[in-house]
Amino acid sequence: MTPEQLSTAIVDALTTLSDEGALALPDGVPTSVTVERPRQKGHGDYATNVALQLAKKAGTNPRALAELVAGRLKQAAGVDEVEIAGPGFLNITVAAGAQGEVAASIVVAGASYGASDVLAGQRINIEFISANPTGPLHLGHTRWAVLGDAIARVLTAAGAEVAREFYINDRGVQMNNFAASIVAAATGKPTPQDGYAGAYIDDLAKAVGDASPGIFDLPEPERLRAVRAKGYEIQLAEQQAQLDGFNTHFDVWFSELSLHDSGSVPETLARLKELGHVYEEGGALWMRTTDFGDDKDRVLIKSDGELTYFASDTAYYLNKRSRGFDHCIYLLGADHHGYVNRLRAMAACVGDDPDKTLDVMIGQLVKILRDGAELKLSKRAGTIVTLSELAEEIGVDALRYSLARYPADSPLTLDVAEITKASNDNPVYYVQYAHARTCRMLANAADLEMTLPEDLSGTAGGFDPSLLAHERDGELLRALADFPRVVAAAAELREPHRIARYLEDTASVFNKWYDTKECRMLPQGDEPVTPANVARMVLVVATQTVLANGLDLLGVSAPERM
Structure with missing residues (x-):
């Protein structure tokens, strides 16, 4: 019996009491109730x-x-x-x-x-990644590549239709500086001021010349x-390959430049003017974001006529909404903390309710230690640690x-030695093992020629669920039912770390079950295979299923051997 099934049973009980007149709820019977595993043994299976x-609502x-x-x-x-407590x-x-x-249902x-709906x-x-196509992805992108993909x-598992999007920052002077750096490397000249250095630029120069x-x-x-066009093409393809190799895949690679080439930015400015949320001052065009909680109004067009990044951000948001996304x-990154209020105010300025259509998550920095020292340099990029190298x-x-x-x-500090060692102290090893x-x-x-019953619906099919009656069986079943x-919760709260912590707890429960001699799955010596052995085989397959499904939600493999 799962927590969801028990919740339904409680709702049914409340409904019956209400129909019989024994219970009066002005707002009606709730459609679901919270059912949790109790923290202390002896308090039942659920509470x-x-x-x-x-x-209080019922007047009692x-x-x-x-x-x-x-x-x-x-x-x-079931x-x-x-029992009534407290x-x-x-x-x-x-x-x-x-x-x-x-176990059978799993x-x-x-x-x-x-999965749910x-x-x-x-x-x-x-x-969850916004990067210039001017170099390899680095440590800062790595955390988002994991968290964004896991979210x-x-x-998706919670029933949403999801599009993963990579925003390519391919508009601006950095693209010309990128091209000039490749030309300098190819022609033996010094890296230009504000240019890009590192062995990867030499590799790019060769790749551009060969192509x-x-x-x-x-x-x-x-x-x-x-050179700018070809270098862009090659470097972007490398970023895509880096992410594919990291088990992170995007549905959309969206070009910032395309916003301007398509006329989306002028259309956005026209819409804002119609809504009455822009004004001119000092020769510049401003969005009145302070009307919606921002600490100051934001410039859309500078006094010299140059568009700001905020203008692009607004056009990009509207582009997403025009593609049918509800949210x-x-x-x-951590250096974008000030963007939360301005993006929310921007959404309000274009007529949306940011509580319903927008979620801005700010991530903290990651440090990687090796032999007690922080990794900061790259063999290829010179000044950054790249995703591929990590x-x-x-x-x-x-x-x-x-x-x-x-x-x-x-904030996160990871030690290479700790997260790669084959030890139960290492969470990923513990769960995969x-x-x-x-x-x-x-x-x-x-x-031993043991096989799963063809029919898991009851004893007639060779599976008797009542034989999973040991205390350790119950603990494991309750853990699996909680998945x-x-x-x-991980989906609604955007917190995939809940999956990892659940897997670690469940692996611990499984290991305790495994160490309990009364819960042996395999017959000993010349003992025949009993219905209890078969029942516990179903329980092991259920455990295997949950661990594999949970690891997959994190983009991590579920190895058959360690």
Whole structure:
């Protein structure tokens, strides 16, 4: 019996009481109630504070309401016992058979277990890397590559339609400086002022020359334009390859320059004027964002006629909304903290409710230590640590998991030695090893010709859920049953680290179950395979499924061997 099923049973009990006139709720019976695992043993399998929440509305005291609900709930299928604790908490014990059925439902659901429809119907755009196509992606991008992708995965699992978007900063003087740096490297000249240096520029110069023979012999300014276009193409392709190798994939690669070439920015300015949220002062055009909580108004067009980044940001937001996205999520670095209020004010200025259409997440910095010293230099880029170098040194799985298991707004320091060691002290190793253990157990079962029952609906099919009656069986079943709730919470709160912490807790519960001799899955010696062995084989497959599904939500592999 899952928490969701128990929630439904409680709602049914409340509905029956209401229909019989024993309970009067002015706002009606809630559609769902919160059901949680109790923190202390002996308090049942699940607990709810529904009586405390509804007593005042029902015009009674919590304990009296709890007694009414308990009386009805005891009659529900799968409920073994209901106790009232303290001022009105309900501690519920589920029948062993009903609890054991959770394992079968997980096995049947397979890769879809954990998914829900809590965000069904929502179209969400998540922009989680915004970078210049002038060099390799670095450590700062790495954290967002993990968190943005993991958030997109849990949002999708919660039923939302999600588009992952990379914003290419391909407009501005940096593109000319980039081209000039490539030309200088190709022609043996010093790096120009404000140019780009590092071995990667030398590599780019060679790649540009190989792709377009004679390009460096073109006259100016044709040469600069041609090198800029080809260098952009090659460097962007490398960024895409870097992210693909890091298990992060984007649905949209959006060009900032395309906003201006398509006329989106002038159209945006015209719309703002119609809405009455712009004004001219000092020869510049301003957006009156202070009307919506910003600390100052923002310039859209400078007095010299140059458009600001904020003008592009506004046009870009409207572009996303015009593509049918109900909600836009931005993942920005720590140096963009001031953007929260200005982006919210911008959304309000164009007629949206930012509480409904906008989410701005600010991430903190990451430090990587090796031998006690911070990694700051790159072999290829000279002044930055690149994503590819980190993934190569640490490993994609270890790096992704280590970055995903902390909230975005927490500063983070990772030690290479700690996150790569094969030890139970290393969380990613601990979780992956638990999955590998389930694979080894099932391989051993196959050697004994043990197979899953074809029909998992009950004893007739060879699976008796009531045999999963040991205390450790129950603990593991309750942990597995909690997975959909954790995924839904991670999606609604944009907090994929909840998945990682859940996996670690569940792996711990599984290991304790594994070490309990009364819960052995495999028969010993010449013992025959019993229905209890088969039941626990179903439980192991369920555990394997949950661990694999959870790791996949973090973009981390679930190895069969360690």
